[in-house]
Amino acid sequence: MKFLSAGLLALSWVSAARAACSSNLLIDNYSNYANNLNSLGQWTSDDGTTIGLKADTVNKKITFTSQASSYFYTTFACEKATTDGYNALTFPIKGPAGASFTIELQTSSSCSTTAYTSYYTTLTGVTGSTQTYTVLLSSFAGANLNAIQSILFESFSVNGAWEIGQTQLVCAAGGSSVGSTKTSSTSTTSVATTSKVSTTLSTSTKSASSTSKSSTVVGTSSTSKSSTSSKTSSTTSGVKVVTSTTSSSTTAGTCTPLLVDDFASQSRLTFLFYNAMLQPSSDDGTMKAVANRVDTSTSVIVANNHVTLTPANSASYWYTMFGCLKATNVYSGVGMTISAPAGTKMTIELQTEADCGTSNPVLIDLQSTDLGWTFDGTERYYQIPFSKYAGLDTDHLISVLFSGISKPVTFGPIAFYCGTGSAYPVPSTAAVIEPSSTIPATTGPSAIVIDTFGNSASNNLGFWHGGDDTTTYSISNKKLTINMKGNSDLSWYTQISDSCVDFTINDNSYIHIAYTGSNAFTVALQQNNPTCDSNLNPSPYTWDSVEASRYSNTAKTDLYIPLTHFNINRTLSIGFALKGFYTTTSTVISLIEIVKTPPTGFLVPSKLPTAPLIFACTRPNSFAFAIDDGDPALAQQVVSTVKAAGIHVTFFTVGAALLDTSTNLTNVYKGMLAAGHQVAYHSYTHPPMEGLPSLAAIDWELNNDINAVQSTLGISSQYFRPPFGTEGARIRQRLAALVPGAKFVEWSVDVQDWLWALSSTPQNQVTNFQSDVDKGGNLVVMHYLYQTTVDYLPQFISIAKATGKQLMRVDQCLEDPNAPPL
Ligand SMILES: *[C@@H]1O[C@H](CO)[C@@H](O)[C@H](O)[C@H]1NC(C)=O
Ligand SMILES: *[C@@H]1O[C@H](CO)[C@@H](O)[C@H](O)[C@H]1NC(C)=O
Numbered sequence: 030m031k032f033l034s035a036g037l038l039a040l041s042w043v044s045a046a047r048a049a050c051s052s053n054l055l056i057d058n059y060s061n062y063a064n065n066l067n068s069l070g071q072w073t074s075d076d077g078t079t080i081g082l083k084a085d086t087v088n089k090k091i092t093f094t095s096q097a098s099s100y101f102y103t104t105f106a107c108e109k110a111t112t113d114g115y116n117a118l119t120f121p122i123k124g125p126a127g128a129s130f131t132i133e134l135q136t137s138s139s140c141s142t143t144a145y146t147s148y149y150t151t152l153t154g155v156t157g158s159t160q161t162y163t164v165l166l167s168s169f170a171g172a173n174l175n176a177i178q179s180i181l182f183e184s185f186s187v188n189g190a191w192e193i194g195q196t197q198l199v200c201a202a203g204g205s206s207v208g209s210t211k212t213s214s215t216s217t218t219s220v221a222t223t224s225k226v227s228t229t230l231s232t233s234t235k236s237a238s239s240t241s242k243s244s245t246v247v248g249t250s251s252t253s254k255s256s257t258s259s260k261t262s263s264t265t266s267g268v269k270v271v272t273s274t275t276s277s278s279t280t281a282g283t284c285t286p287l288l289v290d291d292f293a294s295q296s297r298l299t300f301l302f303y304n305a306m307l308q309p310s311s312d313d314g315t316m317k318a319v320a321n322r323v324d325t326s327t328s329v330i331v332a333n334n335h336v337t338l339t340p341a342n343s344a345s346y347w348y349t350m351f352g353c354l355k356a357t358n359v360y361s362g363v364g365m366t367i368s369a370p371a372g373t374k375m376t377i378e379l380q381t382e383a384d385c386g387t388s389n390p391v392l393i394d395l396q397s398t399d400l401g402w403t404f405d406g407t408e409r410y411y412q413i414p415f416s417k418y419a420g421l422d423t424d425h426l427i428s429v430l431f432s433g434i435s436k437p438v439t440f441g442p443i444a445f446y447c448g449t450g451s452a453y454p455v456p457s458t459a460a461v462i463e464p465s466s467t468i469p470a471t472t473g474p475s476a477i478v479i480d481t482f483g484n485s486a487s488n489n490l491g492f493w494h495g496g497d498d499t500t501t502y503s504i505s506n507k508k509l510t511i512n513m514k515g516n517s518d519l520s521w522y523t524q525i526s527d528s529c530v531d532f533t534i535n536d537n538s539y540i541h542i543a544y545t546g547s548n549a550f551t552v553a554l555q556q557n558n559p560t561c562d563s564n565l566n567p568s569p570y571t572w573d574s575v576e577a578s579r580y581s582n583t584a585k586t587d588l589y590i591p592l593t594h595f596n597i598n599r600t601l602s603i604g605f606a607l608k609g610f611y612t613t614t615s616t617v618i619s620l621i622e623i624v625k626t627p628p629t630g631f632l633v634p635s636k637l638p639t640a641p642l643i644f645a646c647t648r649p650n651s652f653a654f655a656i657d658d659g660d661p662a663l664a665q666q667v668v669s670t671v672k673a674a675g676i677h678v679t680f681f682t683v684g685a686a687l688l689d690t691s692t693n694l695t696n697v698y699k700g701m702l703a704a705g706h707q708v709a710y711h712s713y714t715h716p717p718m719e720g721l722p723s724l725a726a727i728d729w730e731l732n733n734d735i736n737a738v739q740s741t742l743g744i745s746s747q748y749f750r751p752p753f754g755t756e757g758a759r760i761r762q763r764l765a766a767l768v769p770g771a772k773f774v775e776w777s778v779d780v781q782d783w784l785w786a787l788s789s790t791p792q793n794q795v796t797n798f799q800s801d802v803d804k805g806g807n808l809v810v811m812h813y814l815y816q817t818t819v820d821y822l823p824q825f826i827s828i829a830k831a832t833g834k835q836l837m838r839v840d841q842c843l844e845d846p847n848a849p850p851l
């Protein structure tokens with residue numbers, strides 16, 4: 030590439046006698062960019078095509094938006110890097126996630142000529158966060174490192190916002206340096222360096238029956254770990270708890286394998302970006318999405334304790350971090366099972382960093398062939414022995430990174446192994462056995478046909494039927510076909526009233542649903558609010574849910590559910606909902622009716638208790654703020670806002686983030702508890718829980734959250750808020766079974782932060798809040814995830830106070846006898 034050559038001629042630098050370096054050479058901190066001069070007093074510029082190029086002298090970086098073929102360059106007065114002892118170039122950079130860029134090194138045959146030749150190294154793996162690349166000068170094969178004229182940043186693969194921080198030449202001898210950058214002779218040019226991926230909100234934009242749903246996230250945005258402690262994992266009653274110890278105290282002879290990840294949760298890996306050590310783990314965002322999934326953007330597929338990666342190209346990578354683990358004299362390597370097609374190849378990079386930071390890791394790459402790995406499509410155990418990585422600093426293991434993956438691969442549990450090692454066992458989750466007791470069939474008074482699907486807009490009673498998402502169901506040939514593609518948040522409804530109907534007249538009768546296909550869903554009967562006014566919040570007021578599969582005949586053609594199993598006030602019934610589908614298999618329904626009795630021989634299952642579904646405070650004139658986890662960086666502002674308002678609120682917290690000490694959430698919530706606020710459960714890794722494949726997976730989420738809250742805050746709770754508000758029979762039954770007396774808390778006032786906080790009209794959060802309050806809503810959902818939402822919190826509180834209602838915690842507003850007095 031040629032560039033504007035004015036700079037090359039600008040200044041000359043008379044060098045004195047040279048000695049080998051003792052510290053890094055600062056090329057530029059941009060303090061003199063206004064004059065187009067770098068820190069060496071040499072010319073620097075872009076090519077004139079970047080947009081908005083600015084030097085940020087305080088943060089020592091340059092920021093710009095690249096366009097096609099933009100480049101940025103900095104020049105030398107002919108640097109003799111070999112003579113001076115510099116062996117690498119290092120710089121922090123931030124660019125669009127998944128992007129790559131190229132470093133061009135221009136060198137001359139000698140310093141007495143200005144004619145130059147260009148050499149290139151392309152760097153992939155840009156994560157979207159600031160990361161430091163260290164590029165060995167030897168990777169510019171053929172370049173004369175004793176006559177470097179200039180360095181260019183170019184070929185930005187994504188046109189977008191880029192930042193380049195302080196550039197330095199790395200002194201091979203080390204010593205104190207501007208940015209404490211070191212490389213070692215064993216490091217190789219990286220395909221990518223890992224950095225903590227900051228967790229971001231995946232906003233959900235779905236709507237549901239009466240309440241719109243929002244999603245929560247736990248932001249874990251700190252960029253590095255600096256603990257020199259080793260992490261060990263212990264097992265307490267089947268639930269993993271990660272603990273930190275202050276030294277790697279494991280002594281010879283007591284080594285047990287250390288789990289890195291058992292791929293127990295899709296959300297942990299793709300929403301929170303954590304492995305089982307609660308260290309960052311992620312792909313580069315370029316793995317290919319897999320068809321027929323609810324979340325078509327999900328490309329890191331976790332199922333049955335395995336992860337499947339389908340790389341888009343050879344630059345795609347996936348990494349999992351170790352938190353600066355000390356493995357010396359303890360672990361011999363990292364092992365894992367892999368299934369991959371014959372001929373699959375990949376690069377396995379181990380990263381270490383002497384100071385336990387993550388900004389300048391030493392990277393050593395080996396090819397799968399170097400490790401003797403061959404594949405044949407079956408799942409086998411493979412090892413990454415530390416002894417094969419020459420010069421590896423096993424005192425400070427930061428990360429393992431897989432790149433150049435030539436074909437789709439599936440990894441099983443990854444663990445540090447001792448001695449010669451063997452595969453880490455796939456964790457066995459105890460199957461949840463539900464009671465199978467039955468009750469006598471009853472004979473009810475009445476029979477009514479509700480729906481035979483003759484009309485697309487209404488049922489046989491003349492009331493509305495339809496679903497949340499018209500693409501997930503169809504009515505034709507007198508049949509309803511539903512396939513929610515595993516999205517457990519969507520419902521289909523058939524009404525028995527526009528306001529309220531007293532359905533107790535059918536007590537002792539059964540709802541009969543004739544179906545084929547899957548019965549992996551929930552049947553619910555909805556109850557309206559006491560005024561039967563669907564314009565008031567909440568409407569529906571509540572509902573109760575049962576598992577279709579428990580009420581099916583063995584031929585899987587008919588469901589019979591006693592109406593008394595819907596534990597609501599049936600004098601205020603509105604209609605039935607089919608919801609909580611946790612499968613991608615279709616269900617086809619031909620009839621919904623009320624019958625007096627099930628067929629002879631049908632075994633009516635006993636009712637399983639469900640945690641009550643709550644949308645509203647019950648105490649007269651009460652109002653409750655219930656706030657879900659968000660960005661730890663905004664927690665302090667929430668703390669001071671609620672303190673200034675003199676109110677008590679409820680916080681629902683995600684267990685995995687609570688256990689991650691870098692979030693500081695444990696301290697935040699300890700402070701909240703001490704100040705009289707309520708802290709309650711919000712799952713361990715924030716999946717849509719009704720959508721989980723098994724009851725064991727639901728229990729894992731609940732038990733881990735319960736244990737995390739107990740171990741960090743020393744408390745337990747009877748209150749649970751479902752991630753995304755997702756509800757169904759299975760999660761409510763498991764919650765009731767594991768937490769006797771538990772309450773399943775939804776909301777009737779939604780600020781819709783997920784929809785408006787980052788929009789051009791963030792004030793719509795206030796408008797929504799006001800409108801829901803005007804309709805009688807008194808139980809809030811919001812997250813401290815966005816600055817605008819947190820900034821509006823005082824306004825939300827004023828609006829709530831203006832109703833004349835008293836603001837309090839959720840347990841207080843539900844008249845819980847165990848709640849503290851007001
Ligand atoms: C930037 O580098 C120049 C030249 O080495 C130095 O004088 C200046 O103090 C540095 N500025 C900052 C903000 O570090
Ligand atoms: C059910 O609702 C009706 C109508 O509002 C009310 O009179 C009755 O007390 C309620 N029953 C229960 C058990 O709450």
Ligand SMILES: *[C@@H]1O[C@H](CO)[C@@H](O)[C@H](O)[C@H]1NC(C)=O
Binds near residue numbers: 665668693697698700
């Ligand atoms: C952690 O949270 C506590 C309690 O809110 C607060 O006092 C402290 O300043 C926080 N620490 C950091 C590093 O933010």
